[in-house]
Amino acid sequence: MGTNIDNARWEMIEAGGRTCQSFGLNPLFGQMYMLLYLSREPLCLDQLAERLGVSKASISIVSRQLESWGAIRRVWKRGDRRYFFEAEMEIRRLIERGLLPSIIKKLDSARHQIERSLSLIDEADSEDAKLLRDRLADAERRRARLESLIDNPIVRKLL
Amino acid sequence: MGTNIDNARWEMIEAGGRTCQSFGLNPLFGQMYMLLYLSREPLCLDQLAERLGVSKASISIVSRQLESWGAIRRVWKRGDRRYFFEAEMEIRRLIERGLLPSIIKKLDSARHQIERSLSLIDEADSEDAKLLRDRLADAERRRARLESLIDNPIVRKLL
């Protein structure tokens, strides 16, 4: 009956890959996270490569990216030179360390761009300039609303 | 002083492209939406192609995708065979028609996959099966939480 378990696990891994792909990411991100998420124990690079059927080089690159997002963690076993990866199980930490910082960064860069474009037309007084100013102000209102949504304590709690 | 206005607009268009790119999307989506968002009047395919410096074929494909997401709208001028596009200015509508449906679809497909994997190991009773069941149940809890977050009236209002 091991086959059914393997199938169930593998389908989840594939689904994780497809989900990542649908967000424009390398499917390996989702596959690797899911494999670790469903694994009893942490896995080393070679195990990850073997089970996902890709080279160790890919695993090396993708795993460091996943780690930088806080989605997986590096752990050591004493007396073993290798290191192992385990999935971050606390979704809150994953969101707070990985997702939110990147969104906040984008929102910040958007604010900078809007301000910069506004300053470029500071002295202009044409109809076109007025329209552009209006639209940029509107965009800034949208942007600020999103920002406050993220900071909202109620929303934070729900995450 | 038309140059400064053009610069301000073009920088916003480029920023829109970069934002889309950072989400793994074709930059043209962001560029095109931003161009329409900052435009006084709706623009036709040829105008979009000319102003963004790409072929009409690309515009044709990308515009229909944007339209299907509810990000832009098709409008007609009487006595003109061409049709024109304008940006959807109501961010709420954009979220409700474009973003949320796609998220809901993903959450739904995730639920299906979890259920399917659970049913595959229905009869299994090994330690591995138990662990997998636990993890899948945990994943389902996460998923359901996200779903309820989207449905939460407080959150809906904030959007």
Next chain:
DNA sequence: TCGATCGTTTAGAATATTGTAAACGAATCG
């Protein structure tokens, strides 16, 4: 110190995405 193991880097192959020109069908107008 030598050989083995481990993780990383790199050069380039394989693949997927994106963009174009040209062909096309449909609608419009003289």
Next chain:
DNA sequence: CGATTCGTTTACAATATTCTAAACGATCGA
């Protein structure tokens, strides 16, 4: 009706992404 305009489709070129094998440096143990 032709001729023209408009949007779409298609075949293919350009580009970007993803993956691998091989080389590499570091570390450990014999």
